[in-house]
Amino acid sequence: QVQLVESGGGLVQSGGSLRLSCTASDRTFSTYTMAWFRQAPGKEREFVAVINWGAFGTYYADSVKGRFTISRDNAKNTVYLQMNSLKPEDTAVYYCAAGKKLGYVVLSNDYDYWGQGTQVTVSS
Numbered sequence: 001q002v003q004l005v006e007s008g009g010g011l012v013q014s015g016g017s018l019r020l021s022c023t024a025s026d027r028t029f030s031t032y033t034m035a036w037f038r039q040a041p042g043k044e045r046e047f048v049a050v051i052n053w054g055a056f057g058t059y060y061a062d063s064v065k066g067r068f069t070i071s072r073d074n075a076k077n078t079v080y081l082q083m084n085s086l087k088p089e090d091t092a093v094y095y096c097a098a099g100k101k102l103g104y105v106v107l108s109n110d111y112d113y114w115g116q117g118t119q120v121t122v123s124s
Contacts, residue, residue: 002026002113004096009118012086016122020081022096022115030054030074033099036081037108038092038120045095047106049081059104064090086122093117 003025012018020036035050049060049070058070069082079096097111105111 002029002032002098004098004113004115006094006096006115006118009094009120011121011123014086014088014122014124016086017082017084018086018120020083020094020096020118020120022079022081024077024079024098024113026077026098029077029098031100033101033103033105033111034070034072034079035097035099035105035111036070036079036094037097038090038094039117040089040092043092045108047108048094050104050106051079052102052104057104059106061106083120086120088122088124091120091122093119 006022008020036048039045051070067085072079095117096115098113099111101110
């Protein structure tokens, strides 16, 4: 059982930046595909970004491309989401997810483990 703990959320003004972190309990962290999803009030959970196990490939939702960067440090069992040029529409609870499926996995059902979520609020 992999436990994921997110941190780094908060309140920021439009145009600002935040860096989310997600630390895993499992020593096999480096073998997992890692992703970030988000869920705004009244909306379904949506894909944000994914990074493969070796950190040599990333993929982003069109809505965040060019503003968000996903990265990972396998030595620290941690995946990051650097969020720049934040907009009010980025307001959501952000979740990290871990799965064994290879490739640019964008469907939430393909992930096996989830964190508890961290709130990001962007004020206009």
